[in-house]
Amino acid sequence: MEKEKIKIECCDSFHVHEEVVNSVTEMMPEEEVLYDLAELYKVFGDSTRIKILYVLFEADLCVCDIAQLLNMGQSAISHQLRVLKQARLVKFRREGKSVIYSLADDHVRTIIDQGMEHISE
Amino acid sequence: MEKEKIKIECCDSFHVHEEVVNSVTEMMPEEEVLYDLAELYKVFGDSTRIKILYVLFEADLCVCDIAQLLNMGQSAISHQLRVLKQARLVKFRREGKSVIYSLADDHVRTIIDQGMEHISE
DNA sequence: TTATCATATGAATACTTGTTCACATGATAA
DNA sequence: TTATCATGTGAACAAGTATTCATATGATAA
Numbered sequence: 449m450e451k452e453k454i455k456i457e458c459c460d461s462f463h464v465h466e467e468v469v470n471s472v473t474e475m476m477p478e479e480e481v482l483y484d485l486a487e488l489y490k491v492f493g494d495s496t497r498i499k500i501l502y503v504l505f506e507a508d509l510c511v512c513d514i515a516q517l518l519n520m521g522q523s524a525i526s527h528q529l530r531v532l533k534q535a536r537l538v539k540f541r542r543e544g545k546s547v548i549y550s551l552a553d554d555h556v557r558t559i560i561d562q563g564m565e566h567i568s569e
Numbered sequence: 570m571e572k573e574k575i576k577i578e579c580c581d582s583f584h585v586h587e588e589v590v591n592s593v594t595e596m597m598p599e600e601e602v603l604y605d606l607a608e609l610y611k612v613f614g615d616s617t618r619i620k621i622l623y624v625l626f627e628a629d630l631c632v633c634d635i636a637q638l639l640n641m642g643q644s645a646i647s648h649q650l651r652v653l654k655q656a657r658l659v660k661f662r663r664e665g666k667s668v669i670y671s672l673a674d675d676h677v678r679t680i681i682d683q684g685m686e687h688i689s690e
Numbered sequence: 691t692t693a694t695c696a697t698a699t700g701a702a703t704a705c706t707t708g709t710t711c712a713c714a715t716g717a718t719a720a
Numbered sequence: 721t722t723a724t725c726a727t728g729t730g731a732a733c734a735a736g737t738a739t740t741c742a743t744a745t746g747a748t749a750a
């Protein structure tokens with residue numbers, strides 16, 4: 449199978465070996481997957497959302513309680529919960545007049561723990 | 570020990586119990602740590618940088634080789650390598666005229682793998 | 691030294707994003 | 721039903737960011 453050759457013209461002293469080009473093109477995920485992956489990390493890339501997740505580690509809470517705990521506006525929290533919801537990091541249920549948010553699964557915790565480990569080295 | 574009370578005035582039907590307020594304020598990391606954590610994830614939150622990391626999974630490479638492999642400008646890659654360097658996700662060494670970049674440690678792989686797991690559910 | 695090659699960097703641009711404000715929606719209680 | 725409460729949402733603004741272009745830096749080779 450003839451793959452599209454990638455020309456390496458710069459770097460006289462060093463160049464990508466055919467071998468590397470092949471292994472890279474083989475294991476590199478699809479463009480769309482890479483995009484989705486970046487989108488996921490973007491969700492973690494905001495301290496307000498990180499705080500929301502930390503708060504939800506402790507208890508399932510409604511929007512206005514989260515807002516109070518984080519000392520922020522209800523609207524701001526609602527907007528961010530939407531982002532977290534779309535990334536399937538939180539889920540919600542209705543209870544009376546309130547909407548109670550909770551963590552979707554354990555990946556959230558694992559990912560945050562890994563990040564914590566990295567920055568505290 | 571009298572802690573600063575957090576007033577919960579909204580949500581008549583549901584309110585944060587003292588208990589929850591305490592556990593949240595106890596386990597919530599410092600503002601600065603949360604900020605740093607978000608900064609770390611921001612670095613992963615760009616598909617160009619994700620691609621660079623994936624390429625470096627396969628081999629240590631110089632800037633122009635990465636640019637060629639990703640079909641992007643040398644300047645763009647250099648700018649992004651700077652970001653990755655500042656987040657201590659990649660390291661570099663000089664070899665002749667080139668600067669060879671490589672992954673800093675195994676956290677990178679773990680974090681990316683966890684993210685991958687989440688999006689492929 | 692000078693010429694050359696690889697990389698880094700600053701400015702500019704276009705694009706994205708977080709918060710606030712004002713208001714809409716939607717469920718509950720009377 | 722109507723009034724009320726909690727949440728969701730769109731527009732607007734400010735702040736941040738990725739890429740490109742042109743150029744600077746810095747190491748190597750002659």
